[in-house]
Amino acid sequence: MNFAALDLNLLRVFDAMMLERSTVRAGDRIGLSQPAVSSALGRLRHITGDPLFVRDGNSMVPTPRALQLREPVRGALAQLEEALRAAAAFDPASSTQTFRILGSDYFSSLLMPRLAEAVVPAAPSVRLQMLDGPYSEISAQLSDGRVDVAVAPPFPAPEWIAQKKLHDSYIVSVARKNHPVLARHGVAPGSRIPPEVFCQIPQVLMSIDGGFRGTMDMALDEQGLTRTIAMTVPHFQAVALCVAESELLGNLPVHFGRRAARLLGLELYMPPFDPPILGVSVFWHRRFDKDPANIWLRERIGQALDLGSVDAGELRAMG
DSSP, X not given: OOGGGOOHHHHHHHHHHHHHSSHHHHHHHHTOOHHHHHHHHHHHHHHHXXXXXXXXXXXXXXXXXXXHHHHHHHHHHHHHHHHHHTTOOOOTTTOOOEEEEEOOHHHHHHHHHHHHHHHHHHOTTOEEEEEOOOGGGHHHHHHHTSOSEEEESOOOOOTTEEEEEEEEEOEEEEEETTOHHHHHTTOOTTSBOOHHHHHHSOXXXXXXXXXXXXXXXXXHHHXXXXXXXXXXESSHHHHHHHHHTSSOBEEEEHHHHHHHHHHHTEEEEBOSSOOOOEEEEEEEEGGGXXXXXXXXXXXXXXXXXXXXXXXXXXXXXXX
């Protein structure tokens, strides 16, 4: 290997290619043109004596040698970034940084409008990207630097992921106004839906993987009851829209449900059994603990999602 020909930009290109598997997207990530990325890859191939990436359809697939280099290169770049970041200040008014936030549509609907109100006037050239993805990918995406922070319920996080609780949440049932089955059984908005009535109404379930079981089904199983799932959709917003335009019943996190109820004219109900109270947190890699830009972003998110706590009394009153 000819180390005299190696420079830091080549490692940045390699790292971006490992994340994006595309010369165009890798260039967008690090601010280089596609020809510049291709040229850098050519130099890296000459230095390493390996193709590093081989085209497979629309993707560039890493070779075994590239996979072997991935972690050492990522670790070296992370150390350099941390060393340079320690003395760097962050001025939101002049920053052109792009922040990537991982979270479900629940958070994009609750968080991003509030960030638009708070961030755009104070940081006009900052860009915010909300990315959708399963909770199972949070650790890997924070480790790889594909996202800056993630917003999610609690999950078994490794020790190198830091977190701060933002608020509590729980599940409520939602239905269109004057729902015929609920009206026929005298179930008023804000009250608890009896288990038998709950199971009588066909439901739409938010399911990323298309499964037909959710948080309510274990409790129903214990009572010997089964609900009817007529439809699954991958986003909470789709649940709300389906409920608004049909006689399906849906179940949503309470803060999202309240917003959907105001915008779509829905009614909120308590499900048959007290749902668990779940915390919602912001997560980040510990290497960014003292990074001024990441701290600024976490503070903005914390202010936007400071929705308070809930208790058993609220579960019954539903505010």
